[in-house]
Amino acid sequence: MTSLLDHRLRPAVAVPLLVLLALVPTIAGALGEDFYVGVASRVLVFALAAASLNLVLGFGGMVSFGHAAFVGVGAYTVGILMQEAGTTSAWVAWPLAFVAGGLFACVVGLVSLRTQGVYFIMITLAFAQMLYYLMVSLKAYGGEDGLPLPARSQVGLGIDLADDAHFYYVVLAVFALVFLALWRLLNARFGHALQGIRENETRMEAIGFPVYRYKLAAFTLAGAIAALAGALLANQGSFVSPAMLQWSQSGMLLVMVILGGVGHLYGPLAGAALFLLLEEVLVAYTIHWQFGLGAVLLAVVLLAPNGLLSLARRKGAAA
Amino acid sequence: MTGILVLEQALNGLQFGLMLFLLAAGLTLVFGIMDMINLAHGSLYMVGAYLIATCAAASGSFWIGLAAGIAATAVIGVLLEVTVLRRLYQRDHLSQVLGTFAILLMANEAVRMVWGSQPVPLNPPASLAGPVELLPGFSYPAYRLFIIGVGLAVALLLYLLVTRTRVGMQVRAGASNREMALAMGANVRGLFTALFALGAALCAVAGGMLGPLLAVQVGMGESILILAFVVIVIGGIGSIRGALLGALLVGVVDTAGRTLVPMLFGRLMGPEAASSAGPAVASILIYVLMAAVLFWKPKGLFPTH
Amino acid sequence: MTGELLRIDNLVKRFGGLVATDHASLTVRAGEIHALIGPNGAGKTTLIHQLSGALAPTSGRIHFAGQDVTGLPMHTRAQRGLVRSYQITSVFKRLPVLDNIALALQSRERAGFWRPARADRARYEAAAAVAERVGLGVQLQRPAGALSHGEQRQLEVGLALALQPQLLLLDEPMAGMGPHEAERMVALLQSLRGGTTLLLVEHDMDAVFRLADRISTLVFGRVIASGTPAEIREHPEVRRAYLGDELPEAA
Numbered sequence: 001m002t003s004l005l006d007h008r009l010r011p012a013v014a015v016p017l018l019v020l021l022a023l024v025p026t027i028a029g030a031l032g033e034d035f036y037v038g039v040a041s042r043v044l045v046f047a048l049a050a051a052s053l054n055l056v057l058g059f060g061g062m063v064s065f066g067h068a069a070f071v072g073v074g075a076y077t078v079g080i081l082m083q084e085a086g087t088t089s090a091w092v093a094w095p096l097a098f099v100a101g102g103l104f105a106c107v108v109g110l111v112s113l114r115t116q117g118v119y120f121i122m123i124t125l126a127f128a129q130m131l132y133y134l135m136v137s138l139k140a141y142g143g144e145d146g147l148p149l150p151a152r153s154q155v156g157l158g159i160d161l162a163d164d165a166h167f168y169y170v171v172l173a174v175f176a177l178v179f180l181a182l183w184r185l186l187n188a189r190f191g192h193a194l195q196g197i198r199e200n201e202t203r204m205e206a207i208g209f210p211v212y213r214y215k216l217a218a219f220t221l222a223g224a225i226a227a228l229a230g231a232l233l234a235n236q237g238s239f240v241s242p243a244m245l246q247w248s249q250s251g252m253l254l255v256m257v258i259l260g261g262v263g264h265l266y267g268p269l270a271g272a273a274l275f276l277l278l279e280e281v282l283v284a285y286t287i288h289w290q291f292g293l294g295a296v297l298l299a300v301v302l303l304a305p306n307g308l309l310s311l312a313r314r315k316g317a318a319a
Numbered sequence: 320m321t322g323i324l325v326l327e328q329a330l331n332g333l334q335f336g337l338m339l340f341l342l343a344a345g346l347t348l349v350f351g352i353m354d355m356i357n358l359a360h361g362s363l364y365m366v367g368a369y370l371i372a373t374c375a376a377a378s379g380s381f382w383i384g385l386a387a388g389i390a391a392t393a394v395i396g397v398l399l400e401v402t403v404l405r406r407l408y409q410r411d412h413l414s415q416v417l418g419t420f421a422i423l424l425m426a427n428e429a430v431r432m433v434w435g436s437q438p439v440p441l442n443p444p445a446s447l448a449g450p451v452e453l454l455p456g457f458s459y460p461a462y463r464l465f466i467i468g469v470g471l472a473v474a475l476l477l478y479l480l481v482t483r484t485r486v487g488m489q490v491r492a493g494a495s496n497r498e499m500a501l502a503m504g505a506n507v508r509g510l511f512t513a514l515f516a517l518g519a520a521l522c523a524v525a526g527g528m529l530g531p532l533l534a535v536q537v538g539m540g541e542s543i544l545i546l547a548f549v550v551i552v553i554g555g556i557g558s559i560r561g562a563l564l565g566a567l568l569v570g571v572v573d574t575a576g577r578t579l580v581p582m583l584f585g586r587l588m589g590p591e592a593a594s595s596a597g598p599a600v601a602s603i604l605i606y607v608l609m610a611a612v613l614f615w616k617p618k619g620l621f622p623t624h
Numbered sequence: 625m626t627g628e629l630l631r632i633d634n635l636v637k638r639f640g641g642l643v644a645t646d647h648a649s650l651t652v653r654a655g656e657i658h659a660l661i662g663p664n665g666a667g668k669t670t671l672i673h674q675l676s677g678a679l680a681p682t683s684g685r686i687h688f689a690g691q692d693v694t695g696l697p698m699h700t701r702a703q704r705g706l707v708r709s710y711q712i713t714s715v716f717k718r719l720p721v722l723d724n725i726a727l728a729l730q731s732r733e734r735a736g737f738w739r740p741a742r743a744d745r746a747r748y749e750a751a752a753a754v755a756e757r758v759g760l761g762v763q764l765q766r767p768a769g770a771l772s773h774g775e776q777r778q779l780e781v782g783l784a785l786a787l788q789p790q791l792l793l794l795d796e797p798m799a800g801m802g803p804h805e806a807e808r809m810v811a812l813l814q815s816l817r818g819g820t821t822l823l824l825v826e827h828d829m830d831a832v833f834r835l836a837d838r839i840s841t842l843v844f845g846r847v848i849a850s851g852t853p854a855e856i857r858e859h860p861e862v863r864r865a866y867l868g869d870e871l872p873e874a875a
Contacts, residue, residue: 003723003767006742063413111610118356118412119613122552126606129545137599189736189744196727199716206676206714207783208702208731247545251358251420258417288432294424301418302406 005195007186007265021172025165037164038236043276044168044175045232050256050268051182052225057254058263059186060218061198065121066108066128068249070101070223072242074230076135077101079147079240090153090161094231101227102220104131109219113212125247132245146241153235161235171232178225183265194218198263259300323457328575334463336570337470341525342543343550343562344477345518351557351623352490353408353511358419359399360522360547361540362426367392367523368530368539369430372441381444389523396519400512408511423540431537441530466528473524474563481559490514546573549605553612555619564620569605576601629654629791629821630675630706635684637670637845644670645681646845652791657813657822659832661856662842663865668825669711671842672795675823676708677701689790702731705790711799711825713776715783717769721760724768724779725751728786751786758782759808774805781812785820792816794824798831810835833857841865 002008021040028036049071056062074097081087081096112123136144152161161167185191196204197211205211234240243249252275260271278296282289346360370391375384403422407415443462450458481487489510526535533539550569554561581597588596612620630652637645644667652658662668673679675686677698686694688706701707716724729747742748755761758778763771768779777797784792797813798806810831813822826832832839833853840850841862849859856862 003720004718005723057413063416115613115617118350118556119552119617122548123610123613125545126549126609130603130606133599133602137596184738184740187740187742188738189730189733189741192727192741193730193735196716196719199718200714202678203710203714203716203783204727205698206678206702206708206710207728208699208707208787210697210699214735248541251416254413255417255420258413262413288428290424291428291432294421294428297421298403298418298425301410301414301421302403 004199004263005187005192007183007191009183009265013266018176022169025168029165034164037168039276039280041164041168041171041232041236043273044171045229045236046253046256046276047269047272048175048178048232049226049229050253050260050272051178052222052229053253054257054260054262054264054268055182055225056215056218056222057257058261058267059191059198060194060215061201062113062215062219063121063254064124064219064222065247065250065254066124066126067222067226067253068245068247069108069128069131070105070226071230071233071249071253072131072135072240072245073101073104073223074098074227075234075240075244076141076147076230077227078153078231078234079149080141082149083141083147088151088154090155090231090235093153094228097231098224098228101230102224104227105223106216106220108223109216113215113219125250128245128247128250132242132247135242135245142241144242146239146243149234149238149240152238153231167235171236174228174232178228179269186265190214190217195263255297259297323454324578325575326454326457327459328578329571330459330463330467332571332574333567334466334470334570335574336567337467337474338525338529339543339546339550339570340470340563340566341473341521342547343554343566344559345514345521346547347551347554347556347558347562348490348514349518350551352514355404355408356412356415356419357404358416358544359404359422359426360419360518361544362423363392363396363399363519363522363540364526364543365430365537365540366395366426366526367519368441368526368535369434369439371523371527372439372530372535373434375441381442385524385527388527389520392523392526393516393520396522397512397516399519400515404515405508405511426540427537436537438534438536441527441535443531462531469524469528473521477559486510486513546605549609551619553609553619555621555623557623558619558621561619561621568608572608573601573605576604580604627654628652629689630823631687632671632675633685633687635671635674635686636682637667637674637679638682644845645674645684647684648842648845648847650840650847650850652821652823653838654790654821655818656837657817657824657835659836659839660823660825660842661827661829661832661839666842667845668842669795670845672708672793672825675793676706699731702787702789705787706793707784707787707789707791708793709780709784709795709797711795713773713780715768715776715779718767720765720767721755721771721779722748722751722764725754725782725786728783729754731787754782754786758785758812774801774808777801777805777809778812781809785816789820791821791823794822794826796825796827798826798828806831 024040025037028034049067052070053064053067056064077097077100078093081093087093108124108127112120112127115123135141141147152167155161155170159166159170161170193204193209193214196209197214201211230244233244256271256275257268258271259274260267260269278293279289282292286292342360342364346357349355349357349360367388371384371388373384374387375381378384378387399422403418407418447462447465449461451461451464452458481490546569550565551562553568554563554565577598580601581593584597584600585593628651632648632650635645635648636643648671660668660671670679674681677696681694685692688701689704693701693704693706716727726748729751730741752761752764755764758781760775760778760782763775768776771779777799781794781797798809801809806828813824813835816822824835836853838851839853839856840847841856841859843865848861848865849856851859
């Protein structure tokens with residue numbers, strides 16, 4: 001039997017999708033449009049960040065408006081390590097970024113998770129703003145202008161991240177691994193409890209779950225994953241800047257999650273893809289592409305209230 | 320730090336705070352009564368400023384521009400409410416965030432399409448262009464005094480409206496218990512639309528007042544929108560009194576902080592710290608203020624429910 | 625089981641100027657069905673909130689199973705066997721009945737991060753058994769929100785029962801039920817006698833006098849009387865509190 005608590009991997013969808021994604025550099029090369037490999041990398045990086053937000057928002061019911069801060073923490077960890085310690089190894093920098101994001105999220109969560117509703121939204125936003133202003137003021141790390149990275153991280157094993165195709169495969173691998181881990185987590189007891197908290201927090205406390213601990217754990221993990229996405233983002237553009245921490249970026253992540261379908265396993269991927277591809281298409285079409293983007297978003301809100309994937313769920317699943 | 324400097328900062332803070340109040344009042348009412356998060360509120364402020372600037376330039380008179388711009392923005396607010404925003408009242412906060420964020424994007428781009436990317440000039444009226452001597456040796460710009468006057472007048476008007484009129488009573492009832500107010504026969508649709516028009520007008524007033532001081536440019540709504548949200552969270556959602564007090568607090572802390580904190584840092588830690596850490600700490604101050612208020616009063620200073 | 629399971633000592637709860645609980649004291653003996661009655665506004669639900677841990681009392685102490693639980697959070701009390709059900713149904717509306725109860729059972733287990741929850745067959749079988757016990761055996765797959773009001777109340781109790789509580793705090797379990805459903809609930813509660821101790825708040829006087837071993841009366845936040853149904857029936861203050869409302873005559 002299935003209910004809202006169950007999230008199927010759907011191999012019939014997952015396998016072709018993975019194959020398709022794996023073939024992107026090949027296809028792009030064949031079409032002579034290598035540029036799209038970079039676009040695809042960006043989509044996957046944002047899908048990773050959106051997936052981390054979906055963990056707390058879609059599955060935990062916590063509306064965090066400061067998620068870009070965790071992405072920024074990861075990005076700056078990579079940048080600062082490169083500048084200060086000369087660390088170029090991804091095997092050192094990326095796990096450190098993951099840990100840094102988790103730590104920061106834990107601190108933010110400790111304070112914010114005591115609040116509810118709009119107050120929670122505002123406090124998470126406040127923390128993100130504070131980090132933003134902090135990074136703007138730190139001239140040592142570029143301040144408002146940002147910090148360029150001399151090169152992408154080193155992975156070794158014959159992989160050269162400077163090559164866009166190699167970079168893409170690494171991003172895809174990271175995304176796929178995290179995706180699978182999240183799939184297992186959501187279907188495990190932890191995931192069921194987290195969703196229970198989303199459904200009825202008071203009752204979960206009343207039937208004996210330490211709700212605060214669960215939320216904090218989810219929030220910390222989400223921050224860590226977002227920071228990992230940030231590390232990848234820094235590599236993608238070879239650049240780190242406070243702009244990554246702006247609240248409009250947090251808003252954008254929220255939009256991606258909502259677009260794809262809050263609380264759906266494949267939602268973040270769909271949402272990130274739709275948002276960024278739409279952006280690409282519209283940018284080429286008109287300088288006023290943000291108007292078109294806004295119009296499409298508005299249409300989605302009014303017509304597909306639960307995000308795009310909810311349409312699929314309604315048609316497909318009869319559970 | 321001379322007394323005059325402190326006085327000047329206090330007046331600047333009062334002036335900014337009162338303008339923040341104009342935005343926060345509309346925002347808190349919409350949130351408190353319709354339970355709607357409206358990210359497009361800052362867009363009304365921006366559109367208001369642009370319309371006032373254009374009408375003022377076209378007519379040659381600041382006052383005509385102000386009146387025309389406020390009226391036009393109120394109309395736009397009504398149109399927005401009737402066509403789109405009305406459909407979002409019943410939806411969850413997340414959908415409202417997405418929907419109003421979409422409107423924010425569209426508004427920014429629409430303004431860019433009509434007026435271009437360069438800031439539009441808006442000058443204060445000639446009659447208010449000079450300084451006024453408040454105390455021996457202390458002069459303060461007449462225009463800023465005017466803004467303070469307008470802010471206080473609007474605050475008084477709102478107070479009378481909310482406490483002395485039937486409509487105001489319905490508004491207060493709605494803020495504390497929506498279902499009950501509906502059951503008692505408040506004309507919901509009309510009330511909501513009127514509230515929106517009022518909120519839009521207030522945004523336009525603020526935009527017109529601040530336009531000559533800050534620049535009239537695309538994106539001017541975003542930064543002030545965050546401040547407005549901080550204000551209503553501090554003040555308590557749905558409370559006009561809270562919005563006023565919160566706005567004054569935020570206005571003073573933010574304005575004075577920007578000048579005084581770097582000075583303090585300079586005195587204590589030298590010019591290096593003043594130029595790097597100073598502005599950062601100043602920007603963070605209002606969030607620290609918000610966190611402090613919420614710690615002491617988790618639902619804001621004057622919670623309505 | 626003998627002895628006192630729950631003891632409330634001079635509990636006070638103030639909301640600003642309003643005193644909702646005014647030095648309330650009562651004891652509940654292990655194994656009994658203890659009813660808490662009182663006119664509207666007496667503060668019964670506020671008292672239940674303090675017992676379950678949803679509200680912190682202004683002063684006074686709560687002792688459960690020999691331990692002072694006054695400062696403990698709700699989830700800890702539930703883990704120790706002090707479980708409540710709600711007056712206004714609070715279930716997982718979008719989830720099927722089986723999942724509702726399975727969640728309650730899951731709270732006893734440690735968090736798992738990898739192995740699918742559905743693989744815990746034992747837990748789902750136990751959940752089905754609890755559902756059967758509260759009369760929802762045929763409704764396992766139905767979303768809780770689709771159940772009738774009475775069935776939702778049954779699930780409400782079922783969620784609490786799943787935790788195998790020592791003391792079950794029931795806040796108006798029969799709220800909004802028709803006679804048929806109320807009858808079923810009474811039978812269910814009677815079947816718990818001996819194993820689980822019950823403290824129930826109820827307005828349905830018929831049910832109260834049929835079920836209760838002892839009754840406490842709460843008026844303006846204070847327990848004015850505590851005793852057997854016969855004693856309560858004759859108690860002058862209780863009769864006055866109900867202003868002449870008919871208390872069921874001795875059968």
